[in-house]
Amino acid sequence: GNSVTQMEGPVTLSEEAFLTINCTYTATGYPSLFWYVQYPGEGLQLLLKATKADDKGSNKGFEATYRKETTSFHLEKGSVQVSDSAVYFCALSDQGGGGSEKLVFGKGTKLTVNP
Amino acid sequence: ETGVTQTPRHLVMGMTNKKSLKCEQHLGHNAMYWYKQSAKKPLELMFVYNFKEQTENNSVPSRFSPECPNSSHLFLHLHTLQPEDSALYLCASSQVGQGDEKLFFGSGTQLSVL
Numbered sequence: 001g002n003s004v005t006q007m008e009g010p011v012t013l014s015e016e017a018f019l020t021i022n023c024t025y026t027a028t029g030y031p032s033l034f035w036y037v038q039y040p041g042e043g044l045q046l047l048l049k050a051t052k053a054d055d056k057g058s059n060k061g062f063e064a065t066y067r068k069e070t071t072s073f074h075l076e077k078g079s080v081q082v083s084d085s086a087v088y089f090c091a092l093s094d095q096g097g098g099g100s101e102k103l104v105f106g107k108g109t110k111l112t113v114n115p
Numbered sequence: 116e117t118g119v120t121q122t123p124r125h126l127v128m129g130m131t132n133k134k135s136l137k138c139e140q141h142l143g144h145n146a147m148y149w150y151k152q153s154a155k156k157p158l159e160l161m162f163v164y165n166f167k168e169q170t171e172n173n174s175v176p177s178r179f180s181p182e183c184p185n186s187s188h189l190f191l192h193l194h195t196l197q198p199e200d201s202a203l204y205l206c207a208s209s210q211v212g213q214g215d216e217k218l219f220f221g222s223g224t225q226l227s228v229l
Binding site for chain 2: 043047049051089102103104107
């Protein structure tokens with residue numbers, strides 16, 4: 001079945017450091033890919049998404065590129081801030097067009113950014 | 116106001132108790148979901164309701180009983196739970212059928228089963 005594997009956390013960085021959180025997936029067909037973020041005490045929020053190969057999703061300085069050849073969707077940010085401290089979830093949907101009913105999530109990666 | 120409201124935020128219950136979790140969405144969406152979030156495990160989809168009809172039940176034990184009386188409200192009725200059911204229970208909603216669906220989550224109910 002479909003699955004998502006993301007790097008184990010926790011990740012601790014200093015402010016303005018470069019961030020990469022790795023995510024790889026296994027899926028049949030052509031899934032849409034997502035990054036969700038969960039700030040402390042809150043539910044998950046969609047951060048960015050990509051619906052086809054070579055698409056780049058971006059939001060709030062975060063980027064991820066849909067790489068079909070390596071089945072990856074790594075999350076990056078050039079300069080993190082303390083306010084980026086949260087848990088980040090990679091997810092895929094096997095419904096074309098980004099349907100949300102069959103989202104499969106990774107385990108989440110906790111990021112802590114220190115001033 | 117996130118658009119999806121869950122109550123209570125925290126719940127402690129014994130294994131013989133019966134309790135209910137409530138979710139309400141103010142976004143006009145037509146689909147609602149229950150997810151279970153346990154430490155060090157991926158989010159687990161439990162139930163999906165489209166237009167008040169249950170369309171997904173991911174082999175969830177019968178001690179969890181969902182109810183969707185209308186497209187804005189979703190309940191999760193709990194009875195004779197086990198300690199391993201302790202987790203964060205997240206409700207979500209989405210608008211299915213418009214080609215750009217995404218999930219909107221509530222803040223969750225942190226459940227502890229003693």
